[in-house]
Amino acid sequence: xxxxxxxxxxxxxxxxxxxxxxxxxxxxxxxxxxxxxxxxxxxxxxxxxxxxxxxxxxxxxxxxxxxxxxxxxxxxxxxxxxxxxxxxxxxxxxxxxxxxxxxxxxxxxxxxxxxxxxxxxxxxxxxxxxxxxxxxxxxxxxxxxxxxxxxxxxx
Numbered sequence: 001x002x003x004x005x006x007x008x009x010x011x012x013x014x015x016x017x018x019x020x021x022x023x024x025x026x027x028x029x030x031x032x033x034x035x036x037x038x039x040x041x042x043x044x045x046x047x048x049x050x051x052x053x054x055x056x057x058x059x060x061x062x063x064x065x066x067x068x069x070x071x072x073x074x075x076x077x078x079x080x081x082x083x084x085x086x087x088x089x090x091x092x093x094x095x096x097x098x099x100x101x102x103x104x105x106x107x108x109x110x111x112x113x114x115x116x117x118x119x120x121x122x123x124x125x126x127x128x129x130x131x132x133x134x135x136x137x138x139x140x141x142x143x144x145x146x147x148x149x150x151x152x153x154x155x
């Protein structure tokens with residue numbers, strides 16, 4: 001069969017096709033998303049063995065291999081532990097095309113791990129590691145991570 005392609009010049013086409021898809025979020029992510037949508041509350045699972053609280057939620061503790069069945073409320077405020085500024089607009093980022101996108105790695109108070117999300121209401125030069133931020137919930141919530149519109153600086 002390889003002989004069929006002998007002498008054929010390989011061609012590469014750079015596509016900009018967006019392929020939407022759906023999947024079942026599972027019981028852990030679903031519980032988290034429903035809490036965001038219905039209660040505007042951030043909840044996270046806690047490991048019953050080591051006590052670590054996982055945000056984003058994890059079904060199994062990666063250290064203890066214990067199923068995380070206990071859920072706790074965590075704060076909607078946290079600390080930026082790292083960030084990146086994306087100055088190139090992509091179709092998958094639904095924001096104003098003139099504004100750079102700021103991604104923040106945010107450790108919410110009460111969590112042992114960090115969540116990556118948009119930072120807003122701040123210019124790139126105003127973001128600092130250690131900056132305190134607070135979740136801003138979307139006006140219309142649908143049960144996705146975008147139910148948190150962005151995180152803004154705490155004054």
